[in-house]
Structures are given as C-alpha cells and as structure tokens.
Amino acid sequence: MRGSCQCRGVAFEVAGDFISMSFCHCTTCKKISGGVGTANGRVRTESVYLLAGEDLVRTYQPDEGSAKTFCLICGSNLFGSGWPDSEFTSVRLSAIETPLEGRPDAHLYLRSLASWETLPDDGAERFEAGRS
Numbered sequence: 001m002r003g004s005c006q007c008r009g010v011a012f013e014v015a016g017d018f019i020s021m022s023f024c025h026c027t028t029c030k031k032i033s034g035g036v037g038t039a040n041g042r043v044r045t046e047s048v049y050l051l052a053g054e055d056l057v058r059t060y061q062p063d064e065g066s067a068k069t070f071c072l073i074c075g076s077n078l079f080g081s082g083w084p085d086s087e088f089t090s091v092r093l094s095a096i097e098t099p100l101e102g103r104p105d106a107h108l109y110l111r112s113l114a115s116w117e118t119l120p121d122d123g124a125e126r127f128e129a130g131r132s
C-alpha cells in the first residue's frame with residue numbers, strides 16, 4: 001500500500017495488509033485530527049517504509065498515550081502508536097492512497113466521545129478504551 005501527506009512531501013509504503021482497522025475517538029486524536037478522531041490500520045512497524053520526506057516527519061509524544069507522527073509542512077497525521085520505536089504502528093487511513101479492502105470494525109476510546117459527536121450505526125464493535 002502507498003500513502004502520503006496532503007502536501008506530498010512525505011510518501012511511504014506499507015508492506016502487506018493491515019492486521020486490523022479501527023477508529024480512535026480519544027481526546028488526543030480529536031485534537032490532532034480536527035474532527036471526531038482518527039481512522040487507523042494496524043501493522044508491524046517494520047513493514048512501514050518512508051519513501052520520501054524523512055526530514056519532514058515529526059513525532060510528538062503527548063503526556064498520555066503513544067507518540068503521533070505528522071508532516072512538518074502540511075500537518076497531516078501519518079502514524080500513531082509510537083512509530084518508529086514501537087512494535088506496532090497505527091497508520092492513518094486518511095494517508096493511504098491505495099484502495100482499501102474492508103473497513104474499520106471497532107470504535108475505540110468511547111469514554112472520550114464528545115458532546116457534539118454522533119457515533120455511526122455501522123455495526124462496528126465499541127470499546128470504552130482500547131481494544132481489549
């Protein structure tokens with residue numbers, strides 16, 4: 001799979017398919033996404049390869065939760081879950097350009113659901129925190 005940020009300064013490749021896909025509604029994901037949260041595909045970190053923009057990616061460590069990676073120029077969300085040091089990485093589905101099979105099957109961190117947020121009735125499993 002191929003992915004990039006909005007300004008296309010950063011490009012990357014993911015080898016193989018996602019292990020799973022989910023939506024994260026946590027407060028950090030809301031802040032960094034400007035919306036209800038992030039949509040993620042989980043992969044082993046070693047299967048993520050940067051093709052361009054190694055000097056443009058920045059990784060931010062919030063007080064709570066895992067580090068998030070974004071493009072320094074356009075601010076696009078690219079990775080979560082502690083890339084590049086973690087065993088697994090959450091790749092933002094919004095960055096993926098390759099057409100995807102399937103869709104997220106879980107909504108995570110519903111304890112952080114915003115008062116202005118409406119959960120879709122999509123049949124996906126719901127979790128108060130992370131996938132247990």
Ligand SMILES: [Zn+2]
Pocket residue numbers: 005006007008009010071072073074075076
């Ligand atoms: Zn960019």
Ligand SMILES: [Zn+2]
Pocket residue numbers: 024025026027028029030037038109
């Ligand atoms: Zn989150």
